[in-house]
Amino acid sequence: MKMCIACGMPxxxxxxxxxxxxxxxxxxxxxxxxxxxxxxxxxxHEVTLQYAQNHNVDNAVAKQTAYIILKKLPAWKRRW
Known part of the structure; x- marks a missing residue:
């Protein structure tokens, strides 16, 4: 099974x-x-909006969480 390199979805x-x-x-x-x-x-932006909606959290919290999640994925590792 492949996993998406950009969001981790199976x-x-x-x-x-x-x-x-x-x-x-x-x-x-x-x-x-x-x-x-x-x-x-x-x-x-998309993950931030989804996280804020799904977990009923402040946008700033959702933005930071989305960043932490995404930076661990293969597509975005080279950004850091």
């Missing part, structure tokens, strides 16, 4: 891949409509 079905392209190492949620991978800032 990719278990062809529908999990952008444009159904199983050669990609990132999931459909981390891709633009054209299949290219989103930037760190785009994912950071």
């Amino acid at each position: 990719m278990t079905a062809i529908a999990d891949y952008p444009l159904l392209d199983m050669s990609k190492n990132y999931c459909k949620h981390c891709a633009h409509k054209d299949g290219t991978m989103k930037t760190f800032d785009e994912k950071w």
